[in-house]
Amino acid sequence: MDLVLVGVSHKTAPVEVRERIAFDDRVLPEALGMMLGQLSCKEAFILSTCNRVELIVRPQDGCLNPQPLKDFLHNYHGLEPPCLEPFIYSYTKQDTVKHVFRVASSLDSMVIGESQILGQIKKAYSVANKQGTVGLLINNLMHRAFHVAKRVRSETRVSSSAVSVSYVAVELARKILGELQERSILLIGAGKMGELAAKNLIRCGISQVFVTNRTPEKAAEMATRFNGTPIPFEELHSQLVRTDIAIVSTGAREYVLSKQQMQKVVRERRYRPLFLIDISVPRNVEPAVNDIEEIFLYDIDDMKSVIEANIGDRKKEAEAAEQIIEEELEQYARRAASRNSGALIGALRQRIEAICLEELEKNRNTLEPGEYERMERMLQITAHRLAHPFIMQIKHPESSLERHYQNVELIKRLFDLDDKK
Amino acid sequence: MRRECYNTASMSTLFFNLSIIFYGIGLAGSAITFFTKGKRTFQAALAAVIVGFVVHTGFLIYRGIEKAHFPMTDMKESLAFFAWTVSLCFFVSYLRYRIRALGLFLLPLVAALMLGTIFIQSSPIPDILKSFWIYFHVTFLILAYGMFFVTFIAGLLYLFQERELKSKKPKTFYYRLPSLSLLDDLFYKFLIVGFGSMTLGILAGVIWAKQDWAKGWESDAKVIATMVTWAIYLVLIYLRTTAGWRGKRAAIVNVAGFLSVLFTLVSANFLGGVHKF
Numbered sequence A: 001m002d003l004v005l006v007g008v009s010h011k012t013a014p015v016e017v018r019e020r021i022a023f024d025d026r027v028l029p030e031a032l033g034m035m036l037g038q039l040s041c042k043e044a045f046i047l048s049t050c051n052r053v054e055l056i057v058r059p060q061d062g063c064l065n066p067q068p069l070k071d072f073l074h075n076y077h078g079l080e081p082p083c084l085e086p087f088i089y090s091y092t093k094q095d096t097v098k099h100v101f102r103v104a105s106s107l108d109s110m111v112i113g114e115s116q117i118l119g120q121i122k123k124a125y126s127v128a129n130k131q132g133t134v135g136l137l138i139n140n141l142m143h144r145a146f147h148v149a150k151r152v153r154s155e156t157r158v159s160s161s162a163v164s165v166s167y168v169a170v171e172l173a174r175k176i177l178g179e180l181q182e183r184s185i186l187l188i189g190a191g192k193m194g195e196l197a198a199k200n201l202i203r204c205g206i207s208q209v210f211v212t213n214r215t216p217e218k219a220a221e222m223a224t225r226f227n228g229t230p231i232p233f234e235e236l237h238s239q240l241v242r243t244d245i246a247i248v249s250t251g252a253r254e255y256v257l258s259k260q261q262m263q264k265v266v267r268e269r270r271y272r273p274l275f276l277i278d279i280s281v282p283r284n285v286e287p288a289v290n291d292i293e294e295i296f297l298y299d300i301d302d303m304k305s306v307i308e309a310n311i312g313d314r315k316k317e318a319e320a321a322e323q324i325i326e327e328e329l330e331q332y333a334r335r336a337a338s339r340n341s342g343a344l345i346g347a348l349r350q351r352i353e354a355i356c357l358e359e360l361e362k363n364r365n366t367l368e369p370g371e372y373e374r375m376e377r378m379l380q381i382t383a384h385r386l387a388h389p390f391i392m393q394i395k396h397p398e399s400s401l402e403r404h405y406q407n408v409e410l411i412k413r414l415f416d417l418d419d420k421k
Numbered sequence B: 001m002r003r004e005c006y007n008t009a010s011m012s013t014l015f016f017n018l019s020i021i022f023y024g025i026g027l028a029g030s031a032i033t034f035f036t037k038g039k040r041t042f043q044a045a046l047a048a049v050i051v052g053f054v055v056h057t058g059f060l061i062y063r064g065i066e067k068a069h070f071p072m073t074d075m076k077e078s079l080a081f082f083a084w085t086v087s088l089c090f091f092v093s094y095l096r097y098r099i100r101a102l103g104l105f106l107l108p109l110v111a112a113l114m115l116g117t118i119f120i121q122s123s124p125i126p127d128i129l130k131s132f133w134i135y136f137h138v139t140f141l142i143l144a145y146g147m148f149f150v151t152f153i154a155g156l157l158y159l160f161q162e163r164e165l166k167s168k169k170p171k172t173f174y175y176r177l178p179s180l181s182l183l184d185d186l187f188y189k190f191l192i193v194g195f196g197s198m199t200l201g202i203l204a205g206v207i208w209a210k211q212d213w214a215k216g217w218e219s220d221a222k223v224i225a226t227m228v229t230w231a232i233y234l235v236l237i238y239l240r241t242t243a244g245w246r247g248k249r250a251a252i253v254n255v256a257g258f259l260s261v262l263f264t265l266v267s268a269n270f271l272g273g274v275h276k277f
Helices: A015-020 A028-038 A067-076 A093-104 A116-131 A136-155 A165-177 A192-203 A216-226 A233-242 A259-268 A287-291 A300-362 A371-395 A401-415 B002-006 B008-036 B040-067 B075-097 B101-118 B133-167 B180-212 B221-243 B247-271
Strands: A004-009 A041-048 A052-059 A089-092 A184-188 A208-212 A229-231 A245-248 A274-278 A295-299
Touching: A004 A015, A004 A067, A004 A093, A028 A041, A028 A067, A028 A116, A041 A116, A041 A136, A052 A067, A052 A093, A052 A136, A089 A093, A093 A116, A093 A136, A093 A300, A116 A136, A136 A300, A165 A192, A165 A245, A165 A274, A165 A295, A165 A300, A165 B133, A165 B180, A184 A192, A184 A233, A192 A216, A192 A245, A208 A216, A208 A233, A216 A229, A229 A233, A233 A259, A259 A274, A259 A287, A287 A295, A295 A300, A300 A371, A300 A401, A371 A401, B008 B040, B008 B101, B040 B075, B040 B101, B075 B101, B075 B133, B075 B180, B101 B133, B133 B180, B133 B247, B180 B221, B180 B247, B221 B247
Parallel strands: A184 A208, A184 A245, A208 A229, A245 A274, A274 A295
Antiparallel strands: A004 A052, A004 A089, A041 A052
């Protein structure tokens, strides 16, 4: 896991800095090639989005100094080092893995749980793949990170609650009405925001759309766009009695729907719940309408307060996600440990065999013909048996990784081994 | 000697104790699920309740074999059977509606009833109860009460969800409960089926009384309490279907109905009458 990461994100740098050092799609392949050449590293990867720029390399010699990578970032963008220093963070080894897992799972995002970042990483990875700048370690890291992100998404609710006004409208509609198929919506007025919210609701399954406006032409025009039915403004009341959701966004300066009027509506609806969205500013629905039973009136501020609560909920869910990251990190380290063990095991075998055969070699001349071969075989088997318990230690990490690393270090020291070739 | 360990009496006690333990685990798991919103804990809790329910059923069967009658003739047995029906309702409602929060609200009653039965002495069966009609009479009534409990909880959850939606500040329930329409559906279905079951139970009782009981059963305390309960639910159904009452409007009638159920269950033991066993 000899990886080094250097990055700048929305958490450490203002947008003026981030935009200065972004790698756009056109220069990305070339930049990857330069990284590989200038830094003489085995693998290189760049992630560049509007919220973060991150560079990952696998150094040639196992030297984990982030400085060359930082210098590269400066030089590439024509900046004088160390002017980016206050904005840069760097990670090595296990910390790199953890950071990548967290970024992919959208725990490091500006809006926790947003879904874009995973797609951005996938895209950056495919570019690096095409350029051939990624190999075993980064391939492995990326695939693992995709898996972790998927787990976080499905096992926590970190990305399930709505954090934009038009999606909050959908979320609330579902909380009130359940499934949205078979439901109907009534659009009153032709405001832009209202249209946007309506579009989302329709996309989420609402089948019947009715449109009304004080100007009949406008209603007809909008109805064709939404594939709905225009309703004369005089029939507003009877349509309110029938509909499940009503979005009000007119340019009127006064209330279009009053409490008194809605009280009548709700009785005629026989208390069937009505979701009333008032996106107009100034408001078009008397706020007291919310006090009427089974009418749920939301204005723009109310939806914003739901967004706030949802963000709070996502943050709480993020704690559970961090738990998953820790689990996956442990597993990753374990696999990496047993994957890296090949070279060390080979070296250990050779070493023990050499020790065993050393004396035999010295006394070769004193041995009868044929005896040398027999003893060599015997000593080889002995060497094999001697090495076995050590190899088992290296191959199968025990419960605590910490202990495992200590054991491996000890074995290396005892036999004077180096697994870096 | 060894065979004695397996006699029906000790088997039924064993099953009884085991079911309490599993319901306890299920309840704890449901509570954890509610607070952490985890899926896995709920699956574990559900598994525990399923085992608890199976063992509970085993207890009722063994108890029936042991006493050679349907096990619902005294307070102890009818409470255990009531707990069983609530547990059954939990499964049915979960399978149909997938509301995880129901565990936390339905299972406490199951656990409480089971624990309660420990403290009640079993009494011998009076001859009068050795009748064919008791099966229908008691089974349908207790099933109805189990369903009314679900109705009660569904109404309550509707209120909680409605309040958070009205307040515009989603908190606990918004993130854990399903839509109002689903809760209303749960409420309505259990109300209707429960009411049907109760009506059948009462009819069975009336037929039985005409056949076997002396005159004057009509003025028995429990009979009157049952009729009051039945009337309250009739009103609730009427208001829901014709006037569309739900949520806050229906809440008072709903609560009154369930309090009346609880009172009916124990009424004979306070007020006396032909149902005192």
